[in-house]
Amino acid sequence: MAATIGENVVINSREFEVPRELVYQAWTTPELLARWWGPNGFTNTFHEFDLRPGGEWRFIMHGPNGVDYPNHIEFVEIVPQERIVLKHTSSPEFQVTATFEDLGGRTKVTFRQQFMHAKEFEQAVKYCVEANEQNFDRMGELLKEMSA
Structure with a gap:
């Protein structure tokens, strides 16, 4: 578990004890993604999920x-099992680059969140690092379940 804060950017990373294929599945299967996306206590209702550049x-x-x-x-770039780039166009505006690094049966996920506006970053950074860590916690629980 690690987090870095830079100019308008928050970077969280974590290693998971599962293969990269499972992590990518958790990110790209709407029914699975809806179960872990967001901080503790949040739930999701998906209306559209078109996983392709421009989707x-x-x-x-x-x-x-x-x-x-x-x-x-909006999805910007999809490199199966390696990288997902998405642009959050509702406020606050940011771009996420999620990378999935194969560590020989384990996977390192890096979540780089680049905010488009300094003022929005200044507000979001107050909760963003912890919220992203909670996201990873929730994803980790799902991955344990998926690998059992």
Whole structure:
């Protein structure tokens, strides 16, 4: 587990004790992704998930406080089992580059979140590092279940 904060960027990474194929499946199968995407206590309703460059992902994150957060994402680049680049076009605007590094049966995931506007970054960085770590925690639980 590691996090780095730079100029308008937050980078989280973590190693998982499962093969890269399983991690990629958890990222690209809507039914699986909906189970772990978001911080603790959040759930998701997916309306569209078109995993291809130019494809759109529209969903609502339901917060534990009862607030709904509409999200619109455009996929920029998909390199199967290696990299997913997506642009979050709803506020706050950011681009995520997720990489999946094969470590011989284990996988290192790096989640690089580049914010488009400094003001949005300044607000988001207050919760982003911890929220991304919670995302990884939730994904890790799913991956354990998938590998059992």
